[in-house]
Amino acid sequence: MELLCLEMDTSIRARPDPNLLRDDRVLQRLLTIEERFLPQYSYFKGVQKDIQPFMRRMVATWMLEVCEEQKCEEEVFPLAINYLDRFLAMVPIKKCNLQLLGAVCMFLASKLKETRPLTAEKLCIYTDNSIRPQELLEWELVVLGKLKWNLAAVTPNDFIEHIVRRLPLADDKLVLIRKHVQTFIALCATDFRFAMYPPSMIATGSVGAAICGLQLDSADQSWGDSLTDQLAKITNTEVDVLKECQEQIERVLESSLREGRQQQQQQQQQTQRGPSGKGLDELDQASTPTDVRDVNL
Known part of the structure; x- marks a missing residue:
């Protein structure tokens, strides 16, 4: 009974298999089939x-x-x-x-x-x-x-570990890099301009944007080739195409941050105009955003 309780209270996740991540055949297989999805x-x-x-x-x-x-x-x-x-x-x-x-x-x-x-x-x-x-x-x-029950699609997240483990990155930086990369991937998923980009390109561009944003490429002297060149070699991507993808990801991030600041200002103005003593949570109790409700009409 104790073991059952422990299993019910925790989410069991498999750890990354280093043998699979070091095997180039796995990465090549992902690159081969990604466009099917x-x-x-x-x-x-x-x-x-x-x-x-x-x-x-x-x-x-x-x-x-x-x-x-x-x-x-x-x-x-x-x-x-x-x-x-x-x-x-x-x-x-x-x-x-x-x-x-x-x-x-x-x-x-x-x-x-x-x-x-x-x-x-x-x-x-x-x-x-x-x-x-x-x-x-x-x-x-x-x-x-x-979808013909073909649900095991290749997504940019499948490439993250394969990419970062092939770069000269310190272990203490990996957690932060992964977090930034996943944020960039999520932003790309909300933007239709990235819908037809290969997942490997989105993942590679996101890794490049994360490392440049954290300025790890300039702080670390062990890179040898430039960051973009190394990333392009890992996923067999053309350097110019990868640069354009990374720049587009960075523009999407800037746009998202700008919109976030504008929404925050609007919310602050709504709070000031709202009833005395009521916060934002009390002013809007909807379970789904207003703009999505508008789409349904």
Whole structure:
């Protein structure tokens, strides 16, 4: 009974296998199959008539907030976005069903990556009960059928360890670098411009942006070749293409920080205009962001 209680109270995670991470065949296999899991073309130009890029961004941002609040594993959100993009590249849907599709994709991704997956009931609560659990379960079968049950997609997170362990980085810096890289990957997932980028390129560009942002490349004298050259060799990426990807990631980060500051200022102004003694949590009790509710209308 004691062992059962311990298992129920903790999430069991497998540790990275150093033998797999050191084996170049594993990395090469990931590079070989990664494009199988990409949308074949920009679905806003051909498939989707009722959905616009800004709607996808709203729903993707909402999905990220749900994953963060539920403390999901880092792999869940990028994988859910992969399902979302692959489905939208094949099936035209109405904008009122976009949040439902996002919830289904999180539902499937958490089942694949979490020891304790998100429940249908909990996801419905996050939509402000705009969908029902039975509706989510019905759509789950639809999405699975369209994806041909091919859920073990390659995402940028699969490349992180393979990349960082091939760079001359101090062990005490790895945790911080991983955290920054995962943040960059999540930002890229919310931006449709990265939807058709190979996962290896997003991961490599995110690692480069993280290291440059932390100024580890200038502090460490053991790099030899430039950081970009080393990263390009690891994932067989052209240097110029990688530089452009990294610069685009950095621009997305700057834009996100600027928007965050603007939202914070707006929230402060709303607080000042609100009833005396009430905080932000009391002023807005919605379970889902207002902009996502607008998409559903």
